[in-house]
Amino acid sequence: MGSGHGARMIPATYQRPDSIAYALQALAGSIGSNDTRPIAGGTNLLDLMKLQLVTPGALVDVNRLPLDRIEAREDGGLRLGATARNADTAWHPLVERDYPLLSAAMLAAASPQIRNMASNGGNLLQRTRCTYFYDRATPCNKREPGSGCSAIGGLTRHHAILGASEHCIATHPSDMCVALAALDAVVHVASVRGEREIPFADFHRLPGDTPDVDTSLAADELILRIELPPAARFAAHSAYLKVRERLSYAFALVSVAAALDIAPDGTIRAARLALGSVAHKPWRVAAAEAVLEGARPGAEAFAAAAEALVQGAVSQGQNAFKIPLARRTVIRALETAARGTVDNQGSSRPQPETPA
Ligand SMILES: Cc1cc2nc3c(=O)[nH]c(=O)nc-3n(C[C@H](O)[C@H](O)[C@H](O)COP(=O)(O)OP(=O)(O)OC[C@H]3O[C@@H](n4cnc5c(N)ncnc54)[C@H](O)[C@@H]3O)c2cc1C
Ligand code: SF4
Incomplete structure (x- = not known):
């Protein structure tokens, strides 16, 4: 690929450590000029590198690190290793049994x-x-801070209606992130400074005036x-509904x-609800879940929850249709969940409790 921009496509170094401590030391070099990046499956990073949107000086391949396990926690929760593959995670028996939403x-x-x-x-x-993020001929604040946003007033069919x-x-x-947001996931990260936990709601950011920063993860973490x-307790009544072209x-x-x-009396004890592809991060609103708690599943409660979830939605022009679409999709997902989870083979799951 011809550069013509003086940007580097091939990183100067590539390392494939099998020790986390070594990988963290290598990433510590990303503070400063040597932009060191982890690479896992490469399905996103390599595309970005080919387009010269990201030009790392060094790559740290994380695939040999001992981070590919999926393990039960003692309290009934689950640990998903960072390098475990999406397919292995989705089909893991514990994920299918206890987290069918994910x-x-x-x-x-x-x-x-x-x-x-x-x-x-x-x-x-x-x-x-x-x-526009992928088209270097157009201004984009996420790619080049301060250059402007070509999407505003442009092609907005896929853009945000909330939190923009x-x-x-x-x-x-x-x-995946929409389900993780709904399920209260916590992201465990490390750097040479030590380990920390990031609640999922705080992991991705809203764009504000720094849309180039997607997450709260530091460059060396x-x-x-x-x-x-x-x-x-949610496994019998969950649904993920994706509307696409x-x-x-x-x-x-x-x-x-x-x-x-x-x-058992048919009322909703607890609800988890999140919207995807409508904002810079998965969209979850406590009030939408509160509306459902204590209510009986049905049109009235589901419409109220949908309304609370899309509260404050704003059209950017071509994406005005996403506001009523989001409402309808929330209602349909809740109806589907209330009827009972359909497993990955397309069968209804056995219901542990029969609502009266
Ligand atoms: C054609 C196509 C269609 C797709 N459709 C969908 C879709 O419908 N829904 C969907 O959700 N996704 C979709 N994806 C996106 C896909 O799920 C992501 O590209 C993939 O999950 C990225 O994982 P990866 O391991 O390949 O990441 P990489 O490309 O290796 O890395 C991505 C980023 O994560 C960083 N990174 C990787 N691992 C770590 C780590 N352990 N710690 C810190 N940083 C790390 C890298 O530095 C890089 O910045 C699609 C992708 C393609 C190419
Ligand atoms: S919406 Fe964001 S990513 Fe797209 S052009 Fe505007 S600043 Fe860039």
Whole structure:
């Protein structure tokens, strides 16, 4: 590929350590000029490098690090290693049994081949699919801070209706992250300074006036794993609904992760609800879940929850249709969840409790 921009496509160094301590030392070099990047499946990073949107000086391949395990926690929760593949995670027996919402969201993404390559850590850090971000001939504040936002007043069919700023109206495209947001995941990260935990709600950012910063992860931090609190009580009533322009191999226009814990008397004990592809991060609103808690599943409660979730939505022109679409998709996802989870083979799961 001809550069013509003086940008470097091939990194100066490539390392494939098998020790986390070594990888963290290598990443510590990214503070300063040597922009060192981890690479996992490469399904996003290599595309960005080919387009010279990212030109790392060094790559640290994380695939030999001991981070590929999926393990049960003693409290009934789950640990998902950062380098575990999306396919292995989605089809893992514990994920299918206790987190069918996550499994369904992951299987709605990309293609089987990409899911076999894509890692859990990389999925969280995938960049937006805004067309202008990939077109270096157009201004884009995310690619080049201060240059402007070509999407505002331009092609906005896939853009944000919630949480956008005057500097960026891009959306986060992940399916997995919508389910992780709904399920209260926590991201465990490390650097040479030590380890820290980032609640999922704080992991991705809204664009504000720094849309070039997607997440709260520092440049020298490595994602070690994603931890999920116990969620078996939601397993019988969950649904991930992805609305897209064609049935497979497409990013969502709108997606909804919905999970209900329904008591034997038929009322909703607890609800988890998140919207995807409508904002710079998965969109979750406590008031929307509060509306459902204590209510009986049905049209009235579901419409109220949908209204609370899209509260404050703003059209950017061509994407005005996403506001009513988001409402309808929330209602349909909740109806589907209330009827009972459909497993990955397309069968209804056995219901542990029969609502009265
Ligand atoms: C054609 C196509 C269609 C797709 N469709 C969908 C879809 O419908 N839904 C969806 O959700 N996704 C979709 N994707 C995105 C895909 O899921 C992501 O590209 C993938 O999850 C990224 O994982 P990876 O391991 O390949 O990451 P990489 O490309 O290796 O890395 C991505 C980023 O993560 C960083 N990184 C990787 N691992 C770590 C770590 N452990 N710690 C810190 N940083 C790390 C890298 O430095 C890089 O910045 C699609 C991708 C393609 C190419
Ligand atoms: S919406 Fe964001 S990513 Fe797209 S052009 Fe504007 S600043 Fe760039």
